[in-house]
Amino acid sequence: MTTLLLARHGLTHLTGPVLAGWTPDVHLSTAGQAQAEALAARLATLELDAIVSSPLERCQETAQAIADGRVARVQTDERFGECRYGEWTGRPLGELAKDPLWKVVQTHPSAVTFPGGESLPAVQHRAVTAVREWNERLGPEAVYLVCSHGDVIKAIVADAMGLHLDQFQRIAADPASLTAIRYTPLRPFVLRLNDVGGDVTGLRPPEGSEDGDGGENLTGSDAAVGGGAGTT
Template sequence: MTTLLLARHGLTHLTGPVLAGWTPDVHLNDAGRAQAEALGARLASLELDAIVSSPLERCRETAQAVAAGRVTEVTTDERFGECRYGDWTGRPIAELAKDPLWPVVQAHPSAARFPGGESLPEVQHRAVAAVREWNERLGPKAVYLVCSHGDVIKAIVADALGLHLDQFQRVTADPASLTAIRYTPLRPFVLRLNDVGGDVTGLRPAEGSADADGGENLTVSDAAVGGGSGTT
């Protein structure tokens, strides 16, 4: 079972009021750098088998903060890049909220194609395909981190939860938040969602633990009826 940690990039001067998309040279601001450093400190005790990043600067800078002091280097994968918002790129959110496409993005994102850009189903397809490929490449005992963007993370989470893409707006991914998904042969398990604090040691199962091998009469794909005793 492979454990994927999804980290959203830290804050930039555009995060929130403007849809940055693939706008070039958008870097972490002071608050974002502090968030990235705090994320790196939280994960410092956790061995990571790979650190993968969107090619955009704000993600690479966040991923580098996690990689600081490690032998693991940051690898970029364009499939984890931000949605290509086309004509929406760089425009204020308040302005976009008046666009006729806005309610479609909110209620029926599976039908949303950004003018001159990607559709949200295309974004989900490329991101989930990348996750599956990395899972296969790294193997069932791996724990690795991908630093990406809000809509990309939400699309991956929706897939892991078996949700239709039209429900992905119910998922939240705050700046520098951590989401953890464990992929087993039968199904994924979402271990953490939009986590912005707390211990992370339980995200790598101990050898021989019930969480690692399923325990007596269980497989790693079985869900704990009644909730179980926890994974930490």
């Protein structure tokens, strides 16, 4: 049961008013650095088998804050990089909201290819393919972290929940938030979504839990009817 932690990068001076995309040299702001350090402190007691990051600076800096003091070093995978927004890159969101394509992005994202850029289905495909390959590489007992971007994280979560990409705008991924997905042989389980606080010790499954959790005939791929007792 491989456990994936998805962390969005911390705030930058462009986060919110501008669609940064692949704009170069976009670093964490002072507030973003504080967010990254707070996330690192939350995760300090959780053993991570790998730390993987988008190549963009804001993710690299967030991932490095988490990696400091750990054996695992930051590895880069471009497939977790931001959507290539093409001609939309670097433009104010208020301006983009007046573009006819904006409504399609909001209501029918599976049909969107950004002018001069990438389609949202292509973003989801590359990111989910990367997740599956890292899961296979690290093995069923691994807990690892990927630092990425809002739309990429939302696309991965939509896949894990069995949602059509057109539903991914219903998912939130705030700066420096944590989302956790556990991949079992039958299905993924979304354990945390857009989590910005709280204890994380329960995110590593107990020893010997790959085939079950101690309940009679209940395997690690089974959903507990009634919701279960949670992590104790």
